[in-house]
Amino acid sequence: MTTPESTQESTHDKPANMLLIGIVAWLWVLIPFAYGLYQLLIKIPALFAG
Amino acid sequence: MATGFLARERTVAPAGWSRWLIPPAALSIHLAIGQAYAWSVFKTPLAATLLPGNPNAGVLTALPFELGIIMLGLAAAVFGTKVDANGPRWAMVVASSCFVGGFLVSALGCYLGQFWLVVVGYGFLGGIGLGIGYISPVSTLIKWFPDRPGLSTGIAIMGFGGGALIASPLTTQLLAAFGGIGPGATAAGVGQTFLVMGIIYAIFMSVGWLLVRVPPEGWRPAGWTPPTTGVLAGKFDVSARNAIRTPQFWLLWVVLCFNVTAGIGILERAAPIWTDFFGAGAAAAAVTAAAAGYVALLSLANMLGRIGWSTTSDYLGRKNMYRGYLGIGALLYLTIMLTTNSSPVIFLICSMLILSFYGGGFATVPAYLRDLFGTYQVGAIHGRLLTAWSVAGVLGPLIVNAIADAQIAAKVSGPARYTTSFIIMIGLLVIGFICNELIKPVADKFHEERSTATTGAQA
Numbered sequence: 001m002t003t004p005e006s007t008q009e010s011t012h013d014k015p016a017n018m019l020l021i022g023i024v025a026w027l028w029v030l031i032p033f034a035y036g037l038y039q040l041l042i043k044i045p046a047l048f049a050g
Numbered sequence: 051m052a053t054g055f056l057a058r059e060r061t062v063a064p065a066g067w068s069r070w071l072i073p074p075a076a077l078s079i080h081l082a083i084g085q086a087y088a089w090s091v092f093k094t095p096l097a098a099t100l101l102p103g104n105p106n107a108g109v110l111t112a113l114p115f116e117l118g119i120i121m122l123g124l125a126a127a128v129f130g131t132k133v134d135a136n137g138p139r140w141a142m143v144v145a146s147s148c149f150v151g152g153f154l155v156s157a158l159g160c161y162l163g164q165f166w167l168v169v170v171g172y173g174f175l176g177g178i179g180l181g182i183g184y185i186s187p188v189s190t191l192i193k194w195f196p197d198r199p200g201l202s203t204g205i206a207i208m209g210f211g212g213g214a215l216i217a218s219p220l221t222t223q224l225l226a227a228f229g230g231i232g233p234g235a236t237a238a239g240v241g242q243t244f245l246v247m248g249i250i251y252a253i254f255m256s257v258g259w260l261l262v263r264v265p266p267e268g269w270r271p272a273g274w275t276p277p278t279t280g281v282l283a284g285k286f287d288v289s290a291r292n293a294i295r296t297p298q299f300w301l302l303w304v305v306l307c308f309n310v311t312a313g314i315g316i317l318e319r320a321a322p323i324w325t326d327f328f329g330a331g332a333a334a335a336a337v338t339a340a341a342a343g344y345v346a347l348l349s350l351a352n353m354l355g356r357i358g359w360s361t362t363s364d365y366l367g368r369k370n371m372y373r374g375y376l377g378i379g380a381l382l383y384l385t386i387m388l389t390t391n392s393s394p395v396i397f398l399i400c401s402m403l404i405l406s407f408y409g410g411g412f413a414t415v416p417a418y419l420r421d422l423f424g425t426y427q428v429g430a431i432h433g434r435l436l437t438a439w440s441v442a443g444v445l446g447p448l449i450v451n452a453i454a455d456a457q458i459a460a461k462v463s464g465p466a467r468y469t470t471s472f473i474i475m476i477g478l479l480v481i482g483f484i485c486n487e488l489i490k491p492v493a494d495k496f497h498e499e500r501s502t503a504t505t506g507a508q509a
Contacts, residue, residue, distance in 0.1 A: 018066055021261075025074035028257050029081055029209070036215030040346045047343030047398075049336065 084213015121177025130433025152176025204360025313408025314446030355406025
């Protein structure tokens with residue numbers, strides 16, 4: 001547990017596996033999001049086709 | 051109070067916990083519950099399999115979504131205080147259970163051929179999940195990112211906008227795979243789609259409640275000191291009970307309600323609007339494809355507005371941002387009215403900006419609440435404010451559809467069909483602009499005693 005005086009970006013020193021958890025967590029949400037974004041973007045060219 | 055694994059005390063961040071793990075935790079909830087915006091994909095399969103030949107199938111299949119949005123506002127308002135008291139893990143577990151439960155009950159309804167179970171499951175139970183899920187990460191994000199509240203809540207609320215982008219193609223593919231659409235479509239195929247989506251969302255959302263943590267009391271980011279100057283520096287804490295007694299809350303309620311209503315004015319009928327403005331003389335297939343492209347572009351603008359404008363609000367201030375959303379928004383509607391279909395480029399730019407302001411309005415409001423009422427019970431206050439969304443969700447489509455239908459009945463064609471709607475939208479935005487101007491710092495009598503706010507502060 002940290003004290004109120006802790007003023008780091010994280011609550012204390014970062015263990016090595018925190019980086020791994022962070023990467024997995026962001027990929028967990030970004031990969032489906034990128035899939036959805038791709039499905040959206042491929043519809044847009046039709047707007048300018050005519 | 052929540053106990054065991056769900057207890058708030060168990061979610062206090064241990065040493066080494068990075069605050070950058072909280073946005074993906076929030077996104078895993080918001081990207082899932084944002085599925086609600088993709089409900090329309092289920093409408094045709096449900097009408098064909100559970101309500102064949104029913105002349106009111108169109109209205110009936112919209113019921114689960116409409117009830118869901120109403121329940122979103124009600125659940126956020128009713129459970130907001132509990133969410134703040136029990137912490138984000140409890141809230142995310144409850145939200146996941148209700149949201150996933152909604153899919154499972156809907157699947158059962160399809161297997162049994164009982165449409166009302168879909169309404170109750172997806173609309174009522176799922177809607178409670180939407181409301182609790184929507185507010186569950188907000189106060190936690192604000193406490194982890196006191197230096198960038200707009201950015202942090204913008205990321206989460208962008209996720210809600212982006213949820214439909216994932217759900218829409220996923221639902222279409224599952225329906226096709228299980229025989230829920232096309233010739234020979236069956237209710238069992240639709241039910242299987244609900245079931246599999248429920249399982250997928252249960253797994254996806256679990257990352258949210260596993261990862262979320264609240265910061266230890268007194269924690270603050272490196273090198274950051276709370277601002278002591280500025281009109282809306284967030285120096286005071288106001289309870290949810292007191293917040294709804296302030297004029298600021300109700301002024302902001304009107305601001306949010308009318309900003310959302312104005313956005314829905316275009317969003318609700320995006321495809322027909324494009325067709326009416328630019329469809330004359332073009333091949334039907336090309337117009338349909340172009341209209342779908344227009345809807346996609348608006349969705350993109352809505353999403354980008356959530357993260358972009360909300361982040362900008364950390365630098366320009368919340369009040370100034372709403373001046374833009376409402377004031378510039380009114381001018382953009384006026385521009386569309388005056389230029390009608392003379393320039394597709396001007397039309398596209400104006401409507402994309404309007405939709406970006408719509409998304410920005412949603413995403414900036416938690417930080418605005420934090421500026422006005424502090425972090426003490428910001429989640430509960432946000433929950434109560436979301437009733438404005440429920441009202442706008444009914445008001446916006448009602449205005450636009452009723453007027454458009456009346457114009458169609460009167461044989462009015464082209465852009466003229468929307469003139470009256472757009473004038474009403476401009477009026478609403480001007481009223482919202484005035485309300486935003488009237489928002490001043492909350493009076494001292496509503497402030498909590500500092501010690502009460504500190505000991506009672508929940509994330």
